[in-house]
Amino acid sequence: MILVSSCLAGMKVRYNALHSLDHTIQRLVEENKAVAVCPELLGGLSIPREPAEIVGGDGDDVLEGNAKVMNSSGTDVTEMFVRGAYLTLEKALEVGATLVVLKQSSPSCGSSMIYNGEFNGEKIAGHGVTAALLRRNGIQVTSEERSSEIDRILALL
Numbered sequence: 013m014i015l016v017s018s019c020l021a022g023m024k025v026r027y028n029a030l031h032s033l034d035h036t037i038q039r040l041v042e043e044n045k046a047v048a049v050c051p052e053l054l055g056g057l058s059i060p061r062e063p064a065e066i067v068g069g070d071g072d073d074v075l076e077g078n079a080k081v082m083n084s085s086g087t088d089v090t091e092m093f094v095r096g097a098y099l100t101l102e103k104a105l106e107v108g109a110t111l112v113v114l115k116q117s118s119p120s121c122g123s124s125m126i127y128n129g130e131f132n133g134e135k136i137a138g139h140g141v142t143a144a145l146l147r148r149n150g151i152q153v154t155s156e157e158r159s160s161e162i163d164r165i166l167a168l169l
Contacts, residue, residue, distance in 0.1 A: 014040060015100070015109040017121050018050040020156050025050040029060040032115055034156045047107050051120040051142040054103075055096025057089065064089050066119050067129035070138030071097075075145060081119050084131055093120055097142040104151055112146055116155035123155040 018025045020037040040046035053059070062083035069079030074090060081093040097120065104112060114121030122140035127133070143153045 013107045013109050014046040015104050015107065015112040016041065016046045016048050017113065017115040017118075017156075018048040018053070019115055020113065021046070021048040023048060023050070025053055025059055026115075027052075027059075027061045027063050032156070037113060037156065046113075047103065047109070049100050049103050051096035051100045052093070052118075053096070054099040055092035055094070055120075057092050057096070062087075063131070064093070064119050065127045065129045065131060066138070066141070070126055070136075071119075071122075071141040071144030072139060072148075074141045075148070081141065082129075093141045096120060097145040100142050101145050101149055101151075104146060105149075109151060111152045111154065112143075113154055113156060114140070114143055116157050121155075123153045123158075 016037050019032045020034045021041040022031050022033040022038050024031050041048050064081050064083045067080050067082045073079035081090045117125050118140050120140045120142045123143045125135045126138045128136045146153050
């Protein structure tokens with residue numbers, strides 16, 4: 013089973029109440045080959061919500077208590093991001109997910125790139141909180157931008 017970011021499946025769950033539809037991901041959910049989750053909603057954040065970025069590191073640093081997730085007004089939303097990450101891990105284990113496809117650049121879901129924490133649109137190498145937690149637990153994480161990797165997995169289904 014594959015776990016995917018809900019926004020990639022066409023659900024309007026992003027901070028701005030929009031989606032980031034990826035037709036391949038949507039098809040997987042429709043064919044019951046993937047389960048959609050949104051770590052930020054699981055963590056208790058609303059739709060819409062202020063944009064948030066990791067300040068002081070990446071998702072691994074957040075999990076270790078060395079960085080925070082802040083929204084654009086300066087409110088610390090770290091607890092909700094960490095809660096959402098753990099609930100996503102729980103769901104991944106429940107469905108036996110062997111691959112998780114997450115939305116790149118998100119402070120939850122970024123699998124290799126996140127915003128730099130300065131709310132200036134610049135990205136840096138790093139993992140979102142959920143991506144970091146899933147990796148720590150031996151679950152393969154990729155993004156919608158790695159279509160060749162996704163295609164390889166799909167060929168096995």
